[in-house]
Amino acid sequence: MTFHSEKMQKIKPSGIRELFAKAQGIPDTISLGIGAPDITTPEVLKREMRYAVDFNYNNYDQSPGNPKLRTMIARKYKEEYGVDYSSDGVLITCGGVQLVYTALQTYLGKGDEVLIQDPSFLTYPHQVHLAGGKTVWMPSTSDFKIDIEKMKELVNDKTKMMILNFPSNPTGAIMEKHELKALVDIAVDHNLMIISDEVYEYYTFDEKKHVHIGSIDDAYERTLTANSFSKTFAIPGWRIGFGVSTVEIMKPMIGYHTYVIANATTPAQVALANYMHTDEAKEFQKYIKNEFQQRRDAIVDGFNSIEGIKCHKSSGSFYCYPDISESKYPTGEEFSNKAFEDARVVLVPGTEFGPTQTKNIRASFGSVNLAKIEDVIHRLTRMLEQSKGK
Template identity: 30%
Template sequence: MSKLPNITTSIFSVMSQLANEHGAINLSQGFPNFPVDERLLQISERLIRENIHQYTPMAGLPSLLEKIAALTLKQYQRNINTATEMLVTAGATQGVFTAINTFVNKGDEVLILDPSYDSYEPSVLVAGGIPVRISLNDDYSPNFNRIEAALSSKTKMIVINNPHNPTGRIWTNAEFEALELLLEKHPKVLILGDEVYEYISFSHPHISFHTRPKLMERTIIASSFGKSLHVTGWKVGYLIAPEKLMAEMKKVHQFLVFSVNSFSQHAISEYLDVVDFNEISKMYRQKRDLFQSLIKNSSFELMPCDGTYFQVVNYTKISTMNDVDFARELITKHGVAAIPISVFYNDATDRHMLRFCFAKTDETLIAAAEKLNSIMK
């Protein structure tokens, strides 16, 4: 009997395969198509011949843990105990899976805010939990009336992705305060903060759970070097949580992957001495601004993009077709691949929105924009 009977091939794979078949420009999957930093390549070339290819300690390479602690202190003014509050994971997705499967038991409910990244619900289902999907407002802000109505004695956890994939929205301070007020009534509910795009913010600074003292003791924060350093194929992320929570997650992690790729940990540890995360955010801001400027006069309506490397557009002026079919037609007729937003909703809410990934070379974005600008109703 399948634990995931309703899970089929992901929309990301479907759209990428279709893009390959039709030679379309792929702005669907969320990974960069430009080279990694030359400095990281030089570090990697040197390290590959060193004696670093055996298991690291289960929780992570000690030097990397120290660098992460220093980064967290610099960015968020939060002191982390590397021995008890941190865990290097095989990508943030494994971190999310570990967190959910550590604390969610059969029948526990987990609140997920839609549109939501597609790994949350399967992780809950494998744990035997019950996903409770709650739609955000039309502007993708949290609807606290709906969240409050969904909270109950069965609620074990709420998953909050900020900056948000797929919409690119960032929570405001007022929204965090509303969450704090609401969760005061539910002291046992845990928070899983998916902050993999934390270093890619534009319109206003990303507010992290690291900076919320009222929530910190119940929050597990997932981060991603794959996203932050545009090395998604290295699959290295990390979790930060209070000791009482981390101790339990380490038990699951130990028998899930034990330890993460040693070479990647060594290379990232050295690279953190030279990389400037502000420059990374600046680079993505330039790409967002370029992409927006290129298609601002098209028939697509640009939605706000506060962070991440995703741009959501509305295509109502072009077609009344549902977003999945329109995304397919965009590939087959116009040569550009995107992701329909309805697939991120439990009820397939369709507001005629598509998600484009602008983590691409300028040449790719210019070529894609030329095709998008030619599309008329």
């Protein structure tokens, strides 16, 4: 028996997951495909998780989240950005993905338009569609910031919100505070909500500091920040994300979350509440940032050393986004197919992230160490050199 689902017809399977599956079990493959850290979860945090289970924190918790964890998250924003959030303005979800989806389901009406940067994290447009909204793509500048002049022209009566994500997946770009302020001003002028996905807040390089959008003048009352512990503490499988905002914005979202999820995993929340402000946690964040900066240097230099490839220096996250349009395989799709077949390297074509992204590929350095990066550059150099004779 088959049943028809109209809304799922527009949903295509995640190309990244397909690539991931294709590469599984094929020997000697190096994957720069999936956006997850290869760093082991900190021992102290693992121990906190074991304690939480052993001390029987295995029941339902409060629906918006464990009260201690909500308080700890509010404290984090005060300490790190000087911004006051009530713990009632915090919602703990099953990953950052569920936080964004909950916001879209809560706030979008049929046909409402959502401004999303081209390119962006591939989940957003699918979530917008599932929530009944329509994605409107904001063009990027050559250094992968939002092109503010062009995006202004896209705002109309149906525009409800914009989704921002800096440091960016897939480009590694960040926008400076004054540039973000220009976006906030547009949101104020047109009464738009801002969803700011800041899951890579701790990975900014070259002394650049992360700008929390809720700290920018006039942004606070209209901004929902999405965040997650997946990348911060190398626990993507625990599925704990969170959002912070005003109590007014958060209250209806908590209502939605209660009926769909009830609560995010209890022992993981208890463990994180006990761990997140410890010295070990701070040390871990420093270590992982330093590690990613070294990898960023190696991979960006490596790509730029290959004839026909140009790569911007990522300012944050753990992605870089080389332009391969002057290589022998000038579209992302061709390049990534060839890289997989000939060099056993998994790379994601830019078209996964936005409709005009034919010239780029995304390389995640979250899960490849320096030795593997060197190997990848060597394999791709050889692949392109060998192709010259053909």
